[in-house]
Amino acid sequence: MTRAASAGLVGLAAAALLGSAWLLAVPGPARAADAPGSAAVLFREADLALGDKLVREHKCSECHARKFGGDGAAIYRPQGRVNTPAALRGMVEQCNLELNLAFFPDEVTSIAAVLNRDHYRFK
Numbered sequence: 001m002t003r004a005a006s007a008g009l010v011g012l013a014a015a016a017l018l019g020s021a022w023l024l025a026v027p028g029p030a031r032a033a034d035a036p037g038s039a040a041v042l043f044r045e046a047d048l049a050l051g052d053k054l055v056r057e058h059k060c061s062e063c064h065a066r067k068f069g070g071d072g073a074a075i076y077r078p079q080g081r082v083n084t085p086a087a088l089r090g091m092v093e094q095c096n097l098e099l100n101l102a103f104f105p106d107e108v109t110s111i112a113a114v115l116n117r118d119h120y121r122f123k
Protein backbone atom coordinates (compact mmCIF):
# COMPACT_ATOMS: atom_id res chain seq x y z
CA MET A 1 0.00 0.00 0.00
CA THR A 2 1.39 3.47 -0.85
CA ARG A 3 1.75 6.14 1.77
CA ALA A 4 -0.86 8.24 0.02
CA ALA A 5 -3.35 5.37 -0.04
CA SER A 6 -2.94 4.61 3.66
CA ALA A 7 -3.23 8.29 4.55
CA GLY A 8 -6.42 8.28 2.53
CA LEU A 9 -7.74 5.32 4.50
CA VAL A 10 -6.89 6.96 7.80
CA GLY A 11 -8.71 10.05 6.61
CA LEU A 12 -11.74 8.01 5.67
CA ALA A 13 -11.75 6.26 9.04
CA ALA A 14 -11.51 9.61 10.81
CA ALA A 15 -14.35 10.98 8.70
CA ALA A 16 -16.46 7.94 9.53
CA LEU A 17 -15.76 8.38 13.24
CA LEU A 18 -16.53 12.08 13.12
CA GLY A 19 -19.64 11.32 11.13
CA SER A 20 -20.99 8.88 13.70
CA ALA A 21 -20.07 11.17 16.59
CA TRP A 22 -21.98 13.92 14.86
CA LEU A 23 -24.99 11.63 14.46
CA LEU A 24 -24.86 10.74 18.14
CA ALA A 25 -24.63 14.38 19.17
CA VAL A 26 -27.45 15.51 16.89
CA PRO A 27 -30.12 12.84 16.49
CA GLY A 28 -32.43 13.45 13.53
CA PRO A 29 -35.75 14.65 14.99
CA ALA A 30 -34.13 16.78 17.72
CA ARG A 31 -32.39 18.90 15.10
CA ALA A 32 -35.54 20.92 14.53
CA ALA A 33 -34.99 22.32 18.02
CA ASP A 34 -31.78 23.93 16.78
CA ALA A 35 -33.60 25.88 14.11
CA PRO A 36 -33.37 29.68 14.27
CA GLY A 37 -36.07 31.03 16.57
CA SER A 38 -36.35 27.77 18.51
CA ALA A 39 -36.28 27.83 22.29
CA ALA A 40 -32.96 25.96 22.21
CA VAL A 41 -31.39 28.81 20.25
CA LEU A 42 -33.22 31.78 21.77
CA PHE A 43 -32.70 30.67 25.36
CA ARG A 44 -29.20 29.26 24.90
CA GLU A 45 -27.59 31.96 27.06
CA ALA A 46 -30.39 32.03 29.62
CA ASP A 47 -29.49 31.95 33.30
CA LEU A 48 -32.36 29.91 34.74
CA ALA A 49 -31.40 30.56 38.37
CA LEU A 50 -31.46 34.29 37.67
CA GLY A 51 -34.78 33.98 35.84
CA ASP A 52 -36.33 32.09 38.76
CA LYS A 53 -35.10 34.71 41.21
CA LEU A 54 -36.44 37.62 39.15
CA VAL A 55 -39.86 36.02 38.72
CA ARG A 56 -40.09 35.52 42.50
CA GLU A 57 -38.76 38.96 43.38
CA HIS A 58 -41.10 40.77 41.02
CA LYS A 59 -44.19 38.93 42.20
CA CYS A 60 -45.24 38.09 38.67
CA SER A 61 -47.45 35.27 39.93
CA GLU A 62 -49.17 37.37 42.60
CA CYS A 63 -50.54 39.80 40.06
CA HIS A 64 -51.43 37.04 37.58
CA ALA A 65 -53.19 35.13 40.38
CA ARG A 66 -55.30 38.19 41.20
CA LYS A 67 -56.47 38.29 37.57
CA PHE A 68 -56.64 34.56 36.80
CA GLY A 69 -57.04 32.86 40.20
CA GLY A 70 -55.19 29.83 41.50
CA ASP A 71 -51.43 30.27 41.47
CA GLY A 72 -51.65 32.53 38.43
CA ALA A 73 -50.11 29.96 36.12
CA ALA A 74 -53.31 29.79 34.06
CA ILE A 75 -52.29 33.08 32.47
CA TYR A 76 -49.49 31.30 30.61
CA ARG A 77 -51.23 29.94 27.52
CA PRO A 78 -48.98 28.36 24.89
CA GLN A 79 -52.00 28.10 22.57
CA GLY A 80 -52.79 31.80 22.80
CA ARG A 81 -51.10 34.86 21.35
CA VAL A 82 -47.85 33.78 22.93
CA ASN A 83 -47.31 30.81 20.65
CA THR A 84 -43.59 30.93 19.85
CA PRO A 85 -40.44 31.32 21.96
CA ALA A 86 -39.87 34.76 20.41
CA ALA A 87 -43.43 35.87 21.24
CA LEU A 88 -42.89 34.70 24.82
CA ARG A 89 -39.70 36.72 25.12
CA GLY A 90 -41.52 39.67 23.54
CA MET A 91 -44.32 39.43 26.10
CA VAL A 92 -41.84 39.47 28.96
CA GLU A 93 -40.18 42.49 27.36
CA GLN A 94 -43.57 44.19 27.13
CA CYS A 95 -44.28 43.58 30.84
CA ASN A 96 -40.78 44.84 31.51
CA LEU A 97 -41.55 48.15 29.79
CA GLU A 98 -45.11 48.53 31.02
CA LEU A 99 -44.30 47.78 34.63
CA ASN A 100 -41.07 49.79 34.47
CA LEU A 101 -39.02 46.89 35.74
CA ALA A 102 -35.84 47.97 33.93
CA PHE A 103 -34.65 44.44 33.18
CA PHE A 104 -31.56 44.04 31.05
CA PRO A 105 -32.00 42.04 27.82
CA ASP A 106 -30.27 38.99 29.33
CA GLU A 107 -32.65 39.17 32.30
CA VAL A 108 -35.65 39.24 29.98
CA THR A 109 -34.23 36.20 28.18
CA SER A 110 -33.66 34.37 31.46
CA ILE A 111 -37.18 35.07 32.71
CA ALA A 112 -38.69 33.94 29.40
CA ALA A 113 -36.57 30.77 29.54
CA VAL A 114 -37.89 29.95 33.02
CA LEU A 115 -41.49 30.51 31.94
CA ASN A 116 -40.81 28.30 28.95
CA ARG A 117 -39.31 25.57 31.10
CA ASP A 118 -42.19 25.64 33.59
CA HIS A 119 -45.21 26.52 31.47
CA TYR A 120 -44.93 26.95 27.71
CA ARG A 121 -42.49 24.13 26.88
CA PHE A 122 -41.69 25.38 23.38
CA LYS A 123 -38.92 23.40 21.71
Ligand code: HEC
Nearest residue numbers: 058059060063064067075076077078080082091092095111
Ligand atom coordinates in the same frame (compact mmCIF):
# COMPACT_ATOMS: atom_id res chain seq x y z
C1 HEC B 1 -49.55 44.35 37.75
C2 HEC B 1 -49.95 43.04 37.31
C3 HEC B 1 -48.92 42.19 36.59
C4 HEC B 1 -47.62 41.96 36.95
C5 HEC B 1 -46.87 42.47 38.19
C6 HEC B 1 -47.08 41.08 35.95
N1 HEC B 1 -48.01 40.79 35.00
FE1 HEC B 1 -47.73 39.55 33.39
N2 HEC B 1 -49.65 39.89 32.83
C7 HEC B 1 -50.56 40.69 33.49
C8 HEC B 1 -51.83 40.66 32.77
C9 HEC B 1 -53.09 41.41 33.15
C10 HEC B 1 -51.64 39.81 31.65
C11 HEC B 1 -52.66 39.42 30.59
C12 HEC B 1 -52.54 40.36 29.44
C13 HEC B 1 -53.43 39.94 28.32
O1 HEC B 1 -53.74 38.75 28.18
O2 HEC B 1 -53.82 40.82 27.55
C14 HEC B 1 -50.26 39.33 31.73
C15 HEC B 1 -49.71 38.47 30.81
C16 HEC B 1 -48.42 37.99 30.87
C17 HEC B 1 -47.85 37.06 29.92
C18 HEC B 1 -48.54 36.46 28.69
C19 HEC B 1 -49.37 35.26 29.04
C20 HEC B 1 -49.94 34.59 27.80
O3 HEC B 1 -49.57 33.42 27.52
O4 HEC B 1 -50.74 35.23 27.09
C21 HEC B 1 -46.57 36.84 30.31
C22 HEC B 1 -45.56 35.94 29.65
C23 HEC B 1 -46.36 37.62 31.51
N3 HEC B 1 -47.50 38.30 31.83
C24 HEC B 1 -45.17 37.68 32.20
C25 HEC B 1 -44.98 38.42 33.35
C26 HEC B 1 -43.75 38.40 34.10
C27 HEC B 1 -42.50 37.62 33.75
C28 HEC B 1 -43.92 39.22 35.15
C29 HEC B 1 -42.94 39.56 36.26
C30 HEC B 1 -41.67 40.08 35.86
C31 HEC B 1 -45.26 39.75 35.06
N4 HEC B 1 -45.87 39.25 33.95
C32 HEC B 1 -45.79 40.61 35.98
C33 HEC B 1 -50.34 41.40 34.65
C34 HEC B 1 -49.16 41.45 35.35
